[in-house]
Amino acid sequence: MTDKERQQLLQQLLEKQKTDKLKPSDRYDIPQQDMPEQDPAVRRGNVNEVATGYTETHARLEAMRCLQCKKAPCVNGCPVQIRIRDFVTAIAEGNYKEALDIIKENSLLPAVCGRVCPQEVQCQQTCTVGKKFKDPTKGVSIGRLERYVADLNKNSDSVPTVAAETGKKIAIIGSGPGGIVTAADVRRAGHDVTIFEAFHKPGGVMVYGIPEFRLPKAIVQEEIDTLTKMGVKIVYNFIVGRTRTLEQLLTEDGFDAAYIGVGAGLPRFMGIEGESLIGVYSANEYLTRANLMKAYDFGRGADTPIALSKKVAVIGGGNVAMDSARTALRLGAEKVYLVYRRTEKEMPARIEEVHHAKEEGIEFHILQSPKRIIGDENSRVVAIECLKYELGEPDDSGRRRPIPIEGSEFRIDLDTCIMAIGNGANPLIRQTTPELEFNKWGNIVVDENCKTSMEGVYAGGDIVLGAATVILAMGQGRIAAAAINEYLAKK
Amino acid sequence: MADIEAPLVAQARKPGQFVIISINNEYGERIPLTIAGADPEKGTIRLIWQRLGKTTAELADLQEGDEITNVAGPLGLPTHLEKFGTVVCVGGGIGNAPLLPIAKALKEEGNNIISILGAKNKELLILEEEFAQISDELIITTDDGSYGRKALVTEPLKELCQRNAKPDQVFAIGPAIMMKFCCEVTKQFDIPTQVSLNTIMVDGTGMCGGCRIEFDNKPKFVCVDGPEFDGHKVNFDLMMKRLNAYQDQEKKALEQYKEHQCKIEQIEP
Numbered sequence: 001m002t003d004k005e006r007q008q009l010l011q012q013l014l015e016k017q018k019t020d021k022l023k024p025s026d027r028y029d030i031p032q033q034d035m036p037e038q039d040p041a042v043r044r045g046n047v048n049e050v051a052t053g054y055t056e057t058h059a060r061l062e063a064m065r066c067l068q069c070k071k072a073p074c075v076n077g078c079p080v081q082i083r084i085r086d087f088v089t090a091i092a093e094g095n096y097k098e099a100l101d102i103i104k105e106n107s108l109l110p111a112v113c114g115r116v117c118p119q120e121v122q123c124q125q126t127c128t129v130g131k132k133f134k135d136p137t138k139g140v141s142i143g144r145l146e147r148y149v150a151d152l153n154k155n156s157d158s159v160p161t162v163a164a165e166t167g168k169k170i171a172i173i174g175s176g177p178g179g180i181v182t183a184a185d186v187r188r189a190g191h192d193v194t195i196f197e198a199f200h201k202p203g204g205v206m207v208y209g210i211p212e213f214r215l216p217k218a219i220v221q222e223e224i225d226t227l228t229k230m231g232v233k234i235v236y237n238f239i240v241g242r243t244r245t246l247e248q249l250l251t252e253d254g255f256d257a258a259y260i261g262v263g264a265g266l267p268r269f270m271g272i273e274g275e276s277l278i279g280v281y282s283a284n285e286y287l288t289r290a291n292l293m294k295a296y297d298f299g300r301g302a303d304t305p306i307a308l309s310k311k312v313a314v315i316g317g318g319n320v321a322m323d324s325a326r327t328a329l330r331l332g333a334e335k336v337y338l339v340y341r342r343t344e345k346e347m348p349a350r351i352e353e354v355h356h357a358k359e360e361g362i363e364f365h366i367l368q369s370p371k372r373i374i375g376d377e378n379s380r381v382v383a384i385e386c387l388k389y390e391l392g393e394p395d396d397s398g399r400r401r402p403i404p405i406e407g408s409e410f411r412i413d414l415d416t417c418i419m420a421i422g423n424g425a426n427p428l429i430r431q432t433t434p435e436l437e438f439n440k441w442g443n444i445v446v447d448e449n450c451k452t453s454m455e456g457v458y459a460g461g462d463i464v465l466g467a468a469t470v471i472l473a474m475g476q477g478r479i480a481a482a483a484i485n486e487y488l489a490k491k
Numbered sequence: 492m493a494d495i496e497a498p499l500v501a502q503a504r505k506p507g508q509f510v511i512i513s514i515n516n517e518y519g520e521r522i523p524l525t526i527a528g529a530d531p532e533k534g535t536i537r538l539i540w541q542r543l544g545k546t547t548a549e550l551a552d553l554q555e556g557d558e559i560t561n562v563a564g565p566l567g568l569p570t571h572l573e574k575f576g577t578v579v580c581v582g583g584g585i586g587n588a589p590l591l592p593i594a595k596a597l598k599e600e601g602n603n604i605i606s607i608l609g610a611k612n613k614e615l616l617i618l619e620e621e622f623a624q625i626s627d628e629l630i631i632t633t634d635d636g637s638y639g640r641k642a643l644v645t646e647p648l649k650e651l652c653q654r655n656a657k658p659d660q661v662f663a664i665g666p667a668i669m670m671k672f673c674c675e676v677t678k679q680f681d682i683p684t685q686v687s688l689n690t691i692m693v694d695g696t697g698m699c700g701g702c703r704i705e706f707d708n709k710p711k712f713v714c715v716d717g718p719e720f721d722g723h724k725v726n727f728d729l730m731m732k733r734l735n736a737y738q739d740q741e742k743k744a745l746e747q748y749k750e751h752q753c754k755i756e757q758i759e760p
Contacts, residue, residue: 016585092637109496116613130654147668148721198563198694199694200521200560200561200563201514201516201656208694208698236561236563237511237561237562237563237564238499238563239563239564239566239696240506240613241566242503242505242565242566243499243500243503243563243564243565244499256722265696265697265698266697266698266715267698267699267700267702269700269703269710271709271710275710276703276704276705276726276729276733276734277709278733278735278736281701282699282700282701283699284698284699285693285699285700285701288693288699289693289695289699292518293521293693294517294518297518298740298744299740299743299744299747301517301518302518302520303515303519303546303744303746304520304521305737305740305741308740379729379733401536406579424697425540426697426698426715427695427697427715428697428715431568431715
C-alpha cells in the first residue's frame, strides 16, 4: 500500500463514518498497517532503530480495524489491564492525547512497552480481529499504536504532580523498569525517594540488555529524566548488600521502606564441556559489552573490547537470543547461526524479533543443541558439536519436550558462541540479607501485594518471577508502590 | 598506588574484597582492583595496581586530586578468617597489595604468620615494611637475586611444608602462574590453600559471567562466588588463557593511548 492509497482509504472511511458507523466487515477490510522499517540490508550495518514508527495515517487506519468489542478481551490480555479498546478508539477518532492519558492510567512506560512487549501472547492474543484471521499477529497492532501515541509526546516537559512532602524515605534498589515505575508512583505520593543502581548508568536491562536498534537509549533516558525532575535521587555504583546492606538502609540510614527490583542477573550455562573456552559468552556479557560499554566503538574511544567475530552461534530462542544474534551481525560477523532445540513455534521470542532476525540473514538451526564446545590449543573456541532433536510429549511448560536423536552429532565451525538460555537469581541480596525469605530457586518470596517477609520491604520483577518481561516488572512495581504508599500512610 | 576517597566502601570493605572502577562514564572500561587497605575515618581506600593495559596506565597518569568517575564496591565475598594456627602468606609482585589486609586480619585472629614475598627484582618489591610488622617470619625472594633469596616463592614454600610442624593453611596471591605452582606444592603436602583470583570482569555483581573459572570442573563466578577459592580445585591453565582473551585488542588500545600521550607531551611546552 502506498502512502497515497493509505491517505485515500482513510479519507473514504472518515467520509463514511460521517453518515453511518463502520460495520465489522468494513473494519476487517482495512489492511493491517505494517510498521515502516529500515531495509534489512542497510540496518544490519547500523545500530539505529529497526522499526521507524507509524505515521498518523497508519495509526488511524490501524486503530479503525478495532471492532470496539463490548467485552474488550484485549484488556484481559494485558498484564497491567490498560484500557486498550478505549485508547485505540481514541486514536481512531484522532484524539491522541486522550489515548496516551488512558494508557498512562495503568502504564508509565508506553514508549518502552509499545516496543518490547510480546503483544502476540498478551493483548493481541485475545483480540477478536486476530481471532477472525486465526492469527494473533493479524489482530489490531496494539503495540505499534501504543508506541505511536507515546512517541508523539516525546520531548514533552510535562512532569507528574508530586504531593506535599511526607518526610518518609524510600529506597528503590535497581533502576530497571520495575524500579522506575515504583519510584515514580511513590514519589507522586510525596515520599522522599532514592534509587540505588549498581552500574554507572540507569535503566537496568533496558540499557545493558535490550539493544539500541530495538529500544533507543534516549527513550529510557527520558524516563529517567522525568524521575529526576520529580525529585527522585539516583545513586550510582551502589551495590545494596555490599556497599550498604538492606538492613543498614532501613535501620541506620533512615529509610522507611524499600523496593527490590534487582532483576534476575546470574546467567545460566548449559553445563557442557568447553563452556569456559575463550569466545564463549553469556548473552548478558555479550550484550553488556556491546550496549552499555559501547564495545562497538573499541579503538574509536571505547575501552571495552569484544570478540571480533566472523562466525557466531547463539544458543537459545528467546528475545535475548535474537538480540545477541542481531548484535553480532551489527558488530561485523559474516555468519550468525541461531541454534534452538525446539521449533520456531516454541520460541519464546516476540514474533517480530524472529521475523526481523531472519530478514537480516540470521540462519536458524532448529531442533539442534550443542553437546560440547570444541577449542584449539589456545583454548579458543573453534566449533560446537551439536545433536539433532525431535519433539516428544508436552512438558511442564506445556511445550513439547525436545528429545535428542542418538548418533546425530554434527559440527558447526565458529569463533564465538553465545549462551542465551536464561538467568538464575542473583545471590547478592540473599548472601547479605538473612532475614529475607527466598524460594528454592533463589527468588524472593512475596505476597499478592509484592510484600516480602521483611517489614517494609517489597520486591518485584525478575528477582521474584524468574525471567519475565518489562511489562510484568512494571506491573509488579505498580502493585508494590500502591502497597508501600498504603503501608507508609498507616505507619 | 593511590588512596581514593570512597567513604562507604572504606566503611563496608572487609579483607579480600575488591572494587570495580572506571575512569570515563561513556567509554571507560570497568576493571576490578582488590582493595589493599582502607581508612574508614578518612573515608579512603588504598588501591595498588600495575600499568598493564590502557585503563591501568590511564589510572597511573592521574594526578593527586583528580577524580575517578566510578568506584563500585566493595564486591566479592570477604576472606574467611579463623585461627588456623600457622599460616603462610605468599605474595607475588602486585599480589602483595591484596594480601596485606588478609595477613593483617589473620594475625589479629591469633595466627602465627609466615610471609613469603616474591618479586622480579628489588625495585619491584612492595610493602616489605608492612609485612615485616605483622609477620612472625618474613622471607623475601627475587628472581634475579638483587634482594633476599634468589629463588621463586615456591622454593621456601616447599621447605616450610617439609618442616615437622607443617603449616596449617596457605594464602597465595599473585600472578596466576605463581598461584598455580604454589598450589601444586601445597597439594603434595595436603595443606589447604586459598588463592585470590583477578579475572576479567564487566559488572562485578554476577550478571555477566565473564569472570567464570572452572572450579572442581564446574563453572564458578569469581565476582560473587569468590574472589577467593580453594586453589587445589581451580583450573589455572584455563584461567590463564582466559586472562589473555583480549590480549591483541588490549595491546592496540595501550599503543593508541601511548601515542596520544606522546602527542600531548609534544604540544605542551
